[in-house]
Amino acid sequence: MSESVTSKHRPSGLFARLRRRFGSIRLPLHDPLAVIGLCIYVFFILMAVFAPLIAPHDPNEILFTSEFALAADLTPGTDGYILGTTTLGRDIFSQIVWGARSALLIGLTAAFVVALIGSVVGIVAGYFGGWADTVLMRLADVAFGIPFLPFVIVLAAFLEPSIWNVVIAMALVLWRDTGRVIRSQTLTLRNRAYVEAARVAGSSDLKIILRHIAPNVLPLSFLYGSIAIGWAILTEASISFLGFGDPDSISWGYMLQDAFASQALSKGSYYWFVPPGFLIILIVSAGFFISRGYEQILFPKLDR
């Protein structure tokens, strides 16, 4: 009998074991919507990485026409400017391309930070309970009492203008949603029979958290992470639009503020303010689509 066992091939080695344990951390490829979201991300990542190659101009460069006049408010196609130019003579298409960089940078770091803080807080509060739980959850209550956008505005006004202000503000406040949800998930997991079985089998708290709790909580972190990407990008856009953004970096929010302040609306320069908004929608909804994919991993609905 033992021969048949040893000869039987089983996935061995560290990699296979990790994959078995953490199989939950997979991309939601079963859901068409989530796949679309992932494709959109690939598109933006390529755009951000190859921005210098794709963009025909420096986004901050003030351009002139062949007659040496300021290339201001040119409509798309004029003089080869794909999306036209701004009132100050900058190439809109190049700004769009470079905008992908700050969007992704802010979105991904903020999502990572929020998911990380939220997961740690949620797991600690949920698993250990007691005072740790009380303190952390009261903190979450307070964070829920802070109006987020006003908080970012004040923070951005006081700190040096930087794209990281949004990330800092999110790290300070927005962990609350993730933290609460992961806490309640951890609470139910902690009382699952198989987690109690691990305790009876003599596993330490750390081992239980790493082997039994974390793999079941991580899809939730990813779910909230992919929503946080959107929040971060939207917040950055709002802040830039209100004039508290980083003047040195080109972001889609900054473009919108520029357009708004330059009377683009009354001039009917749709080519200027429509594309940045459209791209924001695209990248943020891509995050939502992916989060729905994780939702289905976590809470599979039978009749769908």
Add this chain to the structure above:
Amino acid sequence: MKAITVIGARLLQTAFVLLAVITILFFMFRLMPGSPLAAYIDPNFTPEQQAELMARFGLDQPLWRQYLIYLGNLLQGDLGESFFYRQPVAERVLALLPNTLILTFSSLILAYVFGVLAGAYLAWKRGSVVEQICVPLVLTTRAMPEFWLGMLLLAVFSFGMGWFPAGGTRPPGAEYDSLWALYSSADFWWHMTLPVMTLAIYSQGLPLLLMRSNMMDVMREDFVTMARIKGLSTFSVVIRHAARNALLPVMTSFAIAVGYQIQGNVVVETVFSWPGLGRELVRAVSTADYPLAQGAFLMIAVVVILMNLVADLLYAALDPRVTHE
């Protein structure tokens, strides 16, 4: 009784959160780099004049004492004086609050009426083509920057078609005797249409998706199956049992949404030059009018915190499982 204990506990928690937020707010404004009076002080002021000013605003006191004074003043309804308007902050903020609230509530009521109906409909149509198109579409509206949507509406309906005014609450030069006269004027509603539409389009996604997923969950519950086995009409099954249960969390989400909306108003009010708390906050921060900024922030925070409280109490009031424990 039990219900009173629950409410009492919740009130205590709210008071704690409020105090914590006030404290954070105070220290945030005091500990930030730069003199809080930078905007107020004329470079030509003598050091004596500056010191006098510092004393007038209590800034020469140690920090803890300033904090206590601040708390004491708050209790008396004194939020300080605006540097810019030279007028009590409380007065200014309270004058703007109704504008913000009216915008928030009318857009949310619109959003919830539409969202609940559409959500229930999509749940009913689950698996259909309509649903498969609508759900991603709704997600997309949640992904829109609100101010951008406002810009788009402005460009099309105001600058393009000329149907609606570009901003404010009244035509230039128009004066009204009272707030009530203003709010009941057709002009006011005409001015409000675009900002309300902007907020409503953005907000409808939440109740819609919530209602839809709740409905789908409830329709799977045993008691809905039982209602069918009892031979009740489809109307009874769907409305009396499924929708009634699915609506519970949606109703409580309304209060939460008010809190969210009021923070989001900041940008939309700016786009439409709507004289509300949000726009005032932005202006105050840009002009370094700290007392006013602090006051506006506090007012928004109070609404957020109160709405979180209302959400909890509403939940307890609507769900017999909580009420009759």
Add this chain to the structure above:
Amino acid sequence: MKDGHDQGPPLVRLDAAELHFPVGGVVAQLQGRATVVKAVDGVTFELRRGESVGLLGESGCGKTSTGRMLVRLDKATGGRVEFDGEDVSGLTGDALKRFRSRVQLIFQNPFEALNPRFTIRDVLAEPLENARIPRAEHEERILRAMALVKLGDAGQFMDRYPHQLSGGQLQRIVMARALILEPEFVVADEPVSMLDVSVRAGVLNVFRDVRAQQGITAIYISHDLALVRYVCERTIVMYLGRIVEDGPTEDIVANPLHPYTQALVAAVPVPHPDQSHAPLPIGRGAPDPRNPPSGCTFRDRCPRAFDRCAVEAPGPTHVQNRIVHCHLHEPKT
């Protein structure tokens, strides 16, 4: 005492053990208005080495909570829980680790007691890792444990996931996990209640046989007297957190002394066409663990309750070979 039982000191001893849960939030506790659910309220008994004892009662009687205290999933909030002379609640560090390898629990629901992400091999290796058994020995010990619970052709199961196994097979895996470190004391919490009737007997037989063969001391928690009778020679009957009767199973089945036990024995359905349909000697109504009656907690359903039952909780009385907690059986003074 039957032969085969150690006559030395008891392996397990509960002395007025309590498990009280506060109900209500932090604020309610501050206000001093929080109530307490007395899941276990002063339970005293001893187990000798090699004994198998049934813990019988309805849902909410505290039998599962007692089991959880015995394996230290919950710490007693009052009284003492002793294992091999040591206070279980006070164990920490290495002492706790040793305790974990000597005392095991078999869970009620095999569909939930195994991590769905773990293969059977992972499941069975976990206790071995924790007990620092060298990796080289794992394979052999896992196979041995699986053979013990009569899972033929163990190799076929080793690398499967729980959802690929049937309920009966899963419960055998759960038992194998509990037995793999060769524990001295095992608590089985309704191990067959989630299983289909046709496979229950198989799991029960394995439990009974392995226990007897290895001389394991065991507690079998159940609401079903017929099952308890099948695996245990002694039965402890609980009602609302307290013991009502404790004695040899066959005697309890044949001649229950406590009015509650009498109702319980009469209520057990039997698979025969000819049986009594007489009304049960018990009142309607359900016990409310949050708000138990004063005195004897059974008195509001007891057909023979009298004045004293409302005033005073009955203490243990030795009647024949049994301990009964009932005023009816107290010696007349």
Add this chain to the structure above:
Amino acid sequence: MTQPLLTLKDLSIAYRVGDQDTIAVEGASFDVQPGSIVGLVGESGCGKTTLARSLTRVLAGNARIAGGEAIFDGRDIMALSERAMNGLRWREIAFIPQSAMNSLDPVYTVGTQLAEVLIRRGGLGRTAARTRAEELFEWVGIETNRLGDYPHQFSGGMRQRVAIALALALDPKLIIADEPVTALDVIVQRQILDQLRELKERLGISVILVTHDISVVAYVCDRVVVMYAGRVVETGPMAATLTAPAHPYTMGLRNAFPDLASAAGELTPIEGAPPDLASPPPGCRFAPRCPFAEARCRTDVPGLDVYDGDHLAACHRIPEAETLRARAVVSETWEAPA
């Protein structure tokens, strides 16, 4: 014999999973006499609950009646229009669910839920409904002041009584009870079973009692229908079927049950597990676990044949039933299936 209240003829129910049909119930046939309790026994997944639910024609979204008929009071309820069926529901055929907790709407009081049925389905006025609701509560032994309570305020046993009161509301002819006592403690279980017997004896209502517990059958039922893997394998009068089963599965079930009334004997499991209904074995579905299976059992499907009067079984070896019974009592017989 009187006209049966319900006659099932070759009823089949299929589930659609993916693009494949799984037959959950295949060719089920049995009768329910007026004023009798019929026990529908089997293990989880044998199709007993699906079969019972199909009599209300409220099935899961992916299930459908695949064939056969169910003549209730002269009408085939499988062929009725949805409108006509709805007329029958609750007025003639009522239902007691396994978990009354989940089956009562949490946001209405139980009184409101009783009134809903009495008014909307029974056509009663408000006052009449109130009186009737009180009457029903008295009948099932709950104080009438509890009509204003919400479902979560009741204990498990009390909720089950509420469910019985609901089922009785419109004086149905047939009540389908789906594992009504499974989640309850023995004492409460016994009290609920007594109530079911009272329904039959005092009100003349017929009950189809779905259960996995043959002790429950022995306590209340007049007839038994034993199901295995989607098929009826044995049906007959309760006493005859339990004392002298004709199908090896029933014999095996009896051995697997602990019995408090007789001396402690050895329990014997039936080795193996029920087949996957998506790909059932050919022939008799019990054959892979049956110690008495022969070659023909693995190829030919046995039909329900008469064993003794109205005691039928679906086994090729019915004529040898008595010998098989004698062998089935011995544990060793079951150790290695033939």
